[in-house]
Amino acid sequence: MLKSLFPTLGRFRLSVQILMLFVTVYGGALLGSYTVDRISKALPSLSCAYDKLTGDHCILIVNQHQLHHRLGAALAKAGDVALNVFIPTLMSVGVFFLFFFFLNKAFCGWVCPLGTVQELLYKIGRRLGRPLNRFKPENVGKVRPAKWFMLLVLVLGLPTLAGMGVVANEMGDPFCQVCPSRIATTLLTADTEQLAVRTGTSINFFFGALGNALFGFIIIAALAVRQPFCRICPLLSWNALFQRLSPMRLVKKESHEKCAKCGVCEKACPMDIHEIGTAFGKKAFHEDCTLCGRCAEYCPDDDVIQLKFFGFKLFGSLRDYYKNRIKFETPEGQPKKRVIPILCKPADNNG
Amino acid sequence: MKTLYLATLLLTLPATASAAEPATMAGHDHGTMMRSQARVWTELPVLKARMKGQDMSSRSVIMQPQNIAADAIEAWSNDLADAKGHRNLPIGMGGAELDKPATGGFQLLTAREVQGDAVRVASTVHYFGERGGKNPTAMFDQVKHELEIVPQPYPREHSRYRASEDWQFAVRFKGQPLPAQKILLETSNGSQAEFLTDAMGVATVHVPDDFKPEEEQSKGDSHGMRRSADFVLAVSHADGSLQYLTAFNSSYGANAFENRSIGMGLGFVLLGMLGAAPLLRKRKAVARKEERTNA
Numbered sequence: 076m077l078k079s080l081f082p083t084l085g086r087f088r089l090s091v092q093i094l095m096l097f098v099t100v101y102g103g104a105l106l107g108s109y110t111v112d113r114i115s116k117a118l119p120s121l122s123c124a125y126d127k128l129t130g131d132h133c134i135l136i137v138n139q140h141q142l143h144h145r146l147g148a149a150l151a152k153a154g155d156v157a158l159n160v161f162i163p164t165l166m167s168v169g170v171f172f173l174f175f176f177f178l179n180k181a182f183c184g185w186v187c188p189l190g191t192v193q194e195l196l197y198k199i200g201r202r203l204g205r206p207l208n209r210f211k212p213e214n215v216g217k218v219r220p221a222k223w224f225m226l227l228v229l230v231l232g233l234p235t236l237a238g239m240g241v242v243a244n245e246m247g248d249p250f251c252q253v254c255p256s257r258i259a260t261t262l263l264t265a266d267t268e269q270l271a272v273r274t275g276t277s278i279n280f281f282f283g284a285l286g287n288a289l290f291g292f293i294i295i296a297a298l299a300v301r302q303p304f305c306r307i308c309p310l311l312s313w314n315a316l317f318q319r320l321s322p323m324r325l326v327k328k329e330s331h332e333k334c335a336k337c338g339v340c341e342k343a344c345p346m347d348i349h350e351i352g353t354a355f356g357k358k359a360f361h362e363d364c365t366l367c368g369r370c371a372e373y374c375p376d377d378d379v380i381q382l383k384f385f386g387f388k389l390f391g392s393l394r395d396y397y398k399n400r401i402k403f404e405t406p407e408g409q410p411k412k413r414v415i416p417i418l419c420k421p422a423d424n425n426g
Numbered sequence: 427m428k429t430l431y432l433a434t435l436l437l438t439l440p441a442t443a444s445a446a447e448p449a450t451m452a453g454h455d456h457g458t459m460m461r462s463q464a465r466v467w468t469e470l471p472v473l474k475a476r477m478k479g480q481d482m483s484s485r486s487v488i489m490q491p492q493n494i495a496a497d498a499i500e501a502w503s504n505d506l507a508d509a510k511g512h513r514n515l516p517i518g519m520g521g522a523e524l525d526k527p528a529t530g531g532f533q534l535l536t537a538r539e540v541q542g543d544a545v546r547v548a549s550t551v552h553y554f555g556e557r558g559g560k561n562p563t564a565m566f567d568q569v570k571h572e573l574e575i576v577p578q579p580y581p582r583e584h585s586r587y588r589a590s591e592d593w594q595f596a597v598r599f600k601g602q603p604l605p606a607q608k609i610l611l612e613t614s615n616g617s618q619a620e621f622l623t624d625a626m627g628v629a630t631v632h633v634p635d636d637f638k639p640e641e642e643q644s645k646g647d648s649h650g651m652r653r654s655a656d657f658v659l660a661v662s663h664a665d666g667s668l669q670y671l672t673a674f675n676s677s678y679g680a681n682a683f684e685n686r687s688i689g690m691g692l693g694f695v696l697l698g699m700l701g702a703a704p705l706l707r708k709r710k711a712v713a714r715k716e717e718r719t720n721a
Contacts, residue, residue, distance in 0.1 A: 206708045258695075271686035272694060279685075284694045291698025299705040 083400055084368050084390055088184070092191040099188045100260050135230055135309065136251050142234040143247035179321035180314050183305060184365030189256040190305055192263075193297040194345075200298030201409050208300045210347040218306050219363065225250065226309035245278040252282035255290040255304055301345035301408070305365065315362035322385040325366060327351065327359035330379045340380060343373035343406035351380075373397060373406045467614040469493055470660045471548035472675040473535055476521065487552060489535055490521035494548045496537035498522065502570065504562035505530030526554055532562035532580065536570060547571045547672040551580050569601040573663050575609070575674035578628060587657070587678035589635040595674070596628045597661050603627025607661055613678075614656040631659065637680050653680040 081087035175182055183190055210218060229250035237247040251257055261269040272283035289304075296303040305311060318324075334352075341352035348361045351370045359380075371380040374392030381391040404410050471494035478486045489499050499522040503511030508529055515522035515535075524533065536549040549571075551562075566576045576596040581587055597604045607623040615636040621629040637653055658675040 200706075205706050208705050267688060268682045268686070270691045270695070271683055271688040272691040273685060274687050274690070275685040283691070287691050287694035288698035288701070291695035291700075292702040293698075294695075295699045295702035296705050 091185050095186045096188045096191045100263050139234040139248040143238040179323040181366040184367035196297035205299045212349040215347050221307040222312040226312040230309045253286040255293045258290045325360040326381045326383050329355045339373050340370035343369040468612045470658045470673045473548045473550040487524040488521040491537045494539050500536050502534040503527050503530035504532040504565040545670045549674045573670040573672040589681045592630050597623050610660045635681050
């Protein structure tokens, strides 16, 4: 029964993503207005607090507010930084990392609503026959530091400085002002408020304009680039800090010498982690990995790539599974069946 | 019609509701004082919160009853497990200080006045953001007075009442819904409106967009709560010889789209889309390869 419903890991993950999209975007409407508090405590997830129907709050707005209103304000008092100031910040970050401890980056690959929206757009791009733009090994390194800049400057730095009074108060939650999820998830609830740029002050206008332009860019780019925003998302770097501590991880065993020449897992990776094809052991579990499991699905050798939890195999690569998977979709995500006959050109069968 | 209903409501009020009747307040000096401190925009009973102190850690909340003579304000916390969550706050010279309980963000506050056959209740909700937005439904479900106006729901964390929005309120008498009950709305910006509860005793209240451009207040708040006004909802109900009047008041913000431009928002989205458009173009080499494959 389960096997017919979820014939592949990809189908299972998509089902989880769609379910989580509804919980995080419409959870409040479905389960009650105040569900946001209950779900946020159990699932400090990635849904936008600006969404009035959401059943959840994103950890990043909590971080920014606490740095802005508590830590920054206390630091400004020069020495009056007491435990009762740090505790709320540590609590929210701690709860997040406790949850993250078990799921690791599956948070990004299985739960995040913006990640799901981008994946769905990419699927539409495949149906429309748009090209796939990938980062090559020689240039992917240029974009990777951006996620650390987003974390250090927009999530941690500016909110703290705003609380200290060093920068303008409007910079209290700068990441939220540029985050495409704020516009995407509110639009999904038919709320256009966040689409309208704030014009009250020049700083509001600047961040609003930047956020809207970034949203527009991501929506179109996602048709031809896999997970464009995920690559610069500060949650990717937040998670990366503790990635090695989690019992949930990606494991790649040292295999035969042809393994590095195969490269199918590289093509399957939506984050363009080329290291998955060439490295083994800890190096293969890169800081950008979202544990989507596509590399394991598209590895043609038995058990070379595995998703493990506390050492137990949750999913491992299998030759037979690979053969079946490749019949329907290329590693790059191109479907092999015509759905829109005029627009869609079926992929060749070479993978 | 609205004026007529207002007049009917006011007729149910005892003399304390009128600022012109100081004699009736002889036994309620605090109430008299509260009335004199506030700008009079309604004659309905309200509970107004005032902040005292500069920063969040030292700030305290003073609740000031207006148009109602009461000795204390009754407070309920949304943390029903907290034995100290339900308490009486004595009204002093400046009002009643609302203590911040260890848990429970939402606090339901009421003041009650009984004079002869008239029972009047003022009610409001105060939210301590730093205590978290735990579900207050059970707190609202508890019957506290005979006639009640219950928000369904009250704006949760990161939200508030705003102009041009619809919010629902239930009216109940002794715990039972009151269908076809008139609710009067008054705002500090001068609007009045009237609503009717449905068969379930629930009324959908449209918050009027009645801010005037010249009334603009402080700017720069990062939460978009730039301008604020007050509203009060009131219902009256007779039961035997007793006449009940209950009011629920809160604040509301300006229209969500004030100081926002949807046109410019769309413009910048389109700009971003244009920036990404080249990514959708197929490179010639790829296109040729595809043609060969399909051939």
